[in-house]
Amino acid sequence: MATVWEEVSQVVSFVVMAALELAPWFLLAVVLGVLVQHLNLDVLAKRAFARHGVVAVLTTAAVGALSPFCSFTVIPLISRLLRSGVPLSAVMAFWVASPAMDPEIFALSAAALGIDVATARLVGALLLSVGAGLVVLVLERRGLFAQPLRPSVARAEAAVARPVPVPATAGAPAVADGGSPADAPAASGAACGTGVEAPAAAAACDPGCAAPAEDPWADDDGTPWRTMIARNARLIDWRRFGRDVLRDARGLGGWLLLALVAMALVVRYVPTSLVSSLLGADGVAAIPLAAALGTPLYLNGVAAIPVVQGLLAQGMLPAAGVTFLLAGATTTVPAMVAVRSVVNGRVFAFYLGVAFLGSILVGLLVSPWL
Template identity: 35%
Template structure:
């Protein structure tokens, strides 16, 4: 009789290794959720509902950005986009920051575009400028901020978004010239170096790619890969966010952000990094705190820091880039948010 035990063990071992190395995020999600259900079943149920609801809410932005990235790859238009980011570094950074401040993408929805731009060989300095500015302000956010907090605050937030993008892009450009940050993407996500060939050797663009089976397959492959990649990370992020909402009282945030002077601006910046409120939900909170006497600079610092480094966005960035780039992203967000709040406070004090 043939002994099948060894081949069977090999198959099981390979399957376990695949799940552990490729699906650790889902394992972490399932393990954490299981613990929550054991400790507090109603909280587990509400966390699942929170996660699903937020995934549905962010889906239109994600699908749009994923579709754009996949379309650019399938048609060859990514080469045109990459060439648009060539030329003077200062001009590239400024244009990227302004484009980010005007784009309609949220902090999560911009991630697929960032990955695509880096894979095309677009300089990290310009990408970082777009990356930092995009989640802070968009047309609908401008209108809502104006309605809740006034036109002056909305304009200040817009200028903070563009300024943060230029500030971050300039720092990254200086580091890149010194030889750092040459390969920012994690292994398996993309390769920013090889994408530069799209700029050096432009290929014809096939806008109607659906007539070419190879391009259709490439479009579907890129779209599915990015969707699955982001879904697992965002599901974990939203689960963690739901637990923060449940375990960190809103009154604690209110007390931390109250007061005037430079200290509340620094505290607001730090609190904004793991901000568990999205930009729209945070506006009424900050508006109420401003009405109670909170420093306007602290309110701006909280909104800017929270917009750039909210938990879902930070986890998505962590999954996308290498650790030095992630650390730089957090550091720039912290510094830029604090400086933005400080400058705005000085302006309103004049």
């Protein structure tokens, strides 16, 4: 019988080997995510929200899947967009796609789970977000979801939007005529729920999700996107770029290490027969069960990948893994707290329903190809 130290040694050895295998892909993913931020590609999302109808849903879903936002960093932006009159259909498509997929998550998923599962996750995230947006669009045209914000959030946003004269002092920014405190730089840094929806969203902030230092949609000067990318590439401060890479690597690396430990424990101590019987034998039953497990077990996009990798090694169906990743990203408990802090009960119920049932449907659809 193995001693405790032998067991610990086996787990540590497994974690080290897995970390070395994932390290190049992890660093590539971090660099890619920081590059997206430094090129200021997030401002393209603002243009997507200026569209209407089906085009808006398709565009915002694509932008959400390519943007480095998680459920919590989009909360202040979503609140302002809804209050300013942006249709819920476009907002919902972006909101569902953003935590479910981004370039970093795709790269790590491809490295750890295989290109087939990563592609299925990407396609599933797009289908889920576009489907949610189109359903909301139909309901909007029938007069539903006219006021998606919670009454308290709507009142607070309205109060912030009203001009409030503030004397210019040494420690406080002046508010110009016709402006508002919301226009001040301090208000634009509502990262991870520091706006009117705090403290709920702030308490639920994902530690592994890097928040933008300021509102990324505030500085769109209308420059064509090709010109904007070329200009921003020339202006990159590479010292700051390196610091941001180190910052994100430290933050996400801690979660990845924790997830690798969980993966090692799953592979070593969870019987293969148990995982196969619950999540591998019957796809019709395994996929809904994977969606249910995603709510309590999903931590964040990075940490979930090794956990699913371990379950796949024990016999989990790949389609069930895709469902777990999609359902967990949108229905994890902190994400639900953050969402509920902004929208009313009807929108919240729709969000949960489309995330849970939609992820199951995606799993069933991709099952024949995985």
